[in-house]
Amino acid sequence: MISVKIVCVGNLKEKFWIDACEEYKKRLSRFCKLTMVEIEEQNKYNEVPLILKREGELVAKNLTKNTAVLAIEGKQHSSEEFAAFLSKQGMESGEITFVIGGSYGIDDEIKKSARHKISFGRATYPHNLARVMLLEQIYRGFMINEGSSYHK
Numbered sequence: 001m002i003s004v005k006i007v008c009v010g011n012l013k014e015k016f017w018i019d020a021c022e023e024y025k026k027r028l029s030r031f032c033k034l035t036m037v038e039i040e041e042q043n044k045y046n047e048v049p050l051i052l053k054r055e056g057e058l059v060a061k062n063l064t065k066n067t068a069v070l071a072i073e074g075k076q077h078s079s080e081e082f083a084a085f086l087s088k089q090g091m092e093s094g095e096i097t098f099v100i101g102g103s104y105g106i107d108d109e110i111k112k113s114a115r116h117k118i119s120f121g122r123a124t125y126p127h128n129l130a131r132v133m134l135l136e137q138i139y140r141g142f143m144i145n146e147g148s149s150y151h152k
Contacts, residue, residue, distance in 0.1 A: 001031070001032055001033055002031075002032045002033070002086070002089065002090035002094055002095060002096070003032065003033045003035070003094060003095040003096075004028070004032045004033070004034050004035070004095070004096055004097075004098070004138060005034075005035040005036075005037065005062070005064065005095070005096070005097040005098070006034070006035070006036050006037070006097075006098045006099075006100065006131070006134065006135070007037045007039065007059055007062045007063070007097060007098070007099045007100070008036065008037065008038050008039065008099075008100045008127060008131055009038075009039045009041055009055050009058075009059065009100065009101050009102030009106075009127065010038070010039075010040075010041045010102045010103070010127045010128070011038045011040070012038075012128055012131070014128070017128045017129075017131070017132065020132045020135075021036075021131060021132060021135060024132070024135035024136055024138075024139050025135070027139050028135070028138060028139055028142070031139075031142040031146075032138075032142070037062050039055060039058045039059055039062075039102075040058070041055065041102045041103060042054040042055050042058075042102075043103075048104050051102075051104055052104055052105065052106070052107040052108075053107055053109075055101070055102055055104075055106075055107060056106070056107025056108075056109050056110045057107075059099055059106070059107070059110050060109075060110060060113070062097070063097055063099070063110075063113065063114075064095055064096075064097045065093065065115070066089060066092075066093045066095055066096045066097065066115055066116075067096075067097045067098075067099060067113070067114045067115055067116070068096060068097070068098050068099070068114060068115065068116035068117070068118050069098075069099045069101075069106055069110060069111050069114040069116070069117050069118070070098065070099065070100050070101070070106075070118055070119070070120065070130060070134065071101075071105075071106060071111055071117045071118070071119060072119055072121075072122055072124065073117060073119065074116070074117030074118045074119035075116070075117060075118060075119060076118075076119045076120070076121060077118065079137065079140050079141065079144060080144060082118075082137055082140075082141050083140070083141035083142070083144035083145050085116075085141070086138065086141040086142065086145065087141075087145050098118075098134055099114065100127050100130050100131055100134065101127065102127055103127070120133055120134075120137075
């Protein structure tokens with residue numbers, strides 16, 4: 001069983017985000033060992049470069065050799081391609097860590113150190129929505145790999 005870790009800058013406050021994530025976490029439990037790590041946003045600093053640097057230091061403590069960062073400049077995948085990506089990661093290393101940045105994005109050092117950069121398109125999404133989208137795509141990927149009719 002593949003181990004999937006999602007490292008998120010920021011936490012979920014609204015019930016509807018929490019409920020959506022809990023639903024996908026429940027669904028994913030049959031496919032993978034899922035770990036969620038929330039990193040506190042470092043908004044106490046007044047300068048964006050300092051915020052990103054501090055958040056990056058905290059994120060870096062949770063990375064693995066096989067890390068994928070969600071970033072606009074990353075590679076876009078169809079759902080089928082993402083499913084193949086998940087399958088390949090499971091066979092090659094048995095684990096993958098995904099990173100979702102905070103309000104100001106992700107520190108460049110984290111992006112440079114990541115093995116993969118993945119994009120959900122050129123639009124910017126709130127990190128709460130990106131978390132739900134990532135969980136859904138991971139679930140969809142496992143369902144595609146299983147041959148389920150979930151992905152139509």
